[in-house]
Amino acid sequence: ETGVTQSPTHLIKTRGQQVTLRCSSQSGHNTVSWYQQALGQGPQFIFQYYREEENGRGNFPPRFSGLQFPNYSSELNVNALELDDSALYLCASSLDRENTGELFFGEGSRLTVL
Amino acid sequence: AQSVTQLGSHVSVSEGALVLLRCNYSSSVPPYLFWYVQYPNQGLQLLLKYTTGATLVKGINGFEAEFKKSETSFHLTKPSAHMSDAAEYFCAATPHTGGFKTIFGAGTRLFVKA
Numbered sequence: 001e002t003g004v005t006q007s008p009t010h011l012i013k014t015r016g017q018q019v020t021l022r023c024s025s026q027s028g029h030n031t032v033s034w035y036q037q038a039l040g041q042g043p044q045f046i047f048q049y050y051r052e053e054e055n056g057r058g059n060f061p062p063r064f065s066g067l068q069f070p071n072y073s074s075e076l077n078v079n080a081l082e083l084d085d086s087a088l089y090l091c092a093s094s095l096d097r098e099n100t101g102e103l104f105f106g107e108g109s110r111l112t113v114l
Numbered sequence: 115a116q117s118v119t120q121l122g123s124h125v126s127v128s129e130g131a132l133v134l135l136r137c138n139y140s141s142s143v144p145p146y147l148f149w150y151v152q153y154p155n156q157g158l159q160l161l162l163k164y165t166t167g168a169t170l171v172k173g174i175n176g177f178e179a180e181f182k183k184s185e186t187s188f189h190l191t192k193p194s195a196h197m198s199d200a201a202e203y204f205c206a207a208t209p210h211t212g213g214f215k216t217i218f219g220a221g222t223r224l225f226v227k228a
Contacts, residue, residue, distance in 0.1 A: 004157070033216070042118075042204050042218035043158070056214035090157055100146050100165060100208060103216060105157030 004106035006091050012112045013081050021076045021109045023091030031055070032074040033103065034066060035090040043090055049074055078111075086113045116141045118207050120219035128227045133177075133192040135222045137205030140186065145207040147188040148216075149179055152202040161203075164188065175199070200226045 005024045013019050025032050031050045035043035045058035049068035063079040072093070078085055088110050092103040121136040139145060146165050150158040162173025169181040179190045188205060205219040 033214075035218075040123075040221075042220045045215050045217070048214045050214075058215065092158075100210075102148075102160045102163065103150075103158070105150075105159070107155070107157045 004091055004093050004104050006089075006106035006109050008109055009107065010110045010112075012114060014114050015081055015083060017081050017113075018077065018079045019081060019111060021078075021089050021091075021111075023074045023076070023093075023106060025072045025074065025091075025093030026104045029093035029095055029104065030072050031094045031096065032068055032072065033092045033094070034074070034076045035092065036060070037088040037090055037108070038084075039087070046076070081113045083113050086111060116145065116207060116209060116217055118205050118217050118219040120203075120205050120222050122222055123220065124223050124225065126225040126227060127195045129197055130194050133190070133195045133199065133224065135190040135203050135205075135224065137179075137188045137190065137219060138186050139188065139205075139207045141207065141209065143210060144181070144183055144186075145209045147179075147181060148206040148208070149173065149177070149188075149190050150204045150206060150218075152204065152221075154201075158204060161190070195224075195226045197226050197228065200224055 033048040034046040037043045047057040048055045052068045065077045068074045088108040090108045092105045117140045119138045148163045149161040152158045162171045164181045172178045208216045
């Protein structure tokens with residue numbers, strides 16, 4: 001069974017640039033959620049995708065967008081990067097749409113915005 | 115709005131001592147409740163979860179948690195701390211309906227002294 005994998009693991013960008021983060025969900029999982037974890041804080045929900053459609057969104061501006069592909073892998077795109085976007089971005093897959101069960105997390109992509 | 119509060123951003127115990135990490139949720143209807151652990155530079159891993167049924171839940175690595183509806187609490191305990199337990203612990207909650215958004219607490223960092 002393949003776990004959740006994320007790429008890249010680390011990246012550095014400058015303000016105003018755009019970034020794409022990628023996630024391969026665990027085998028058999030059709031739901032992917034993205035979280036932002038700032039230093040010293042808990043993960044904050046960005047959005048969730050279920051079968052290629054956005055299934056819910058947290059309090060993040062529209063410059064945070066995503067995609068889910070037919071193989072259930074996913075991308076998180078952030079436009080017009082700001083310094084406060086520096087964080088660990090976590091992808092989590094799950095078996096069901098309602099997240100009643102366990103979230104399986106990848107190891108994250110650490111983004112630094114200079 | 116639902117929220118999760120973890121009392122104490124840092125907890126320090128001696129090896130072999132009791133571990134108690136506190137978590138309270140705010141919700142008119144008890145949500146599904148989870149504890150996750152995060153080791154440095156890694157993603158989150160599920161320790162245990164409460165959905166329905168028995169209020170005392172046992173998880174991995176000797177941890178357990180008790181759901182107390184009257185206190186809106188879900189505290190995590192372990193009878194005897196081990197050095198390998200040193201990590202960040204997150205309490206999380208998912209509402210029963212529209213449950214796509216899992217809310218995390220701010221985390222408690224556990225230090226274990228030799």
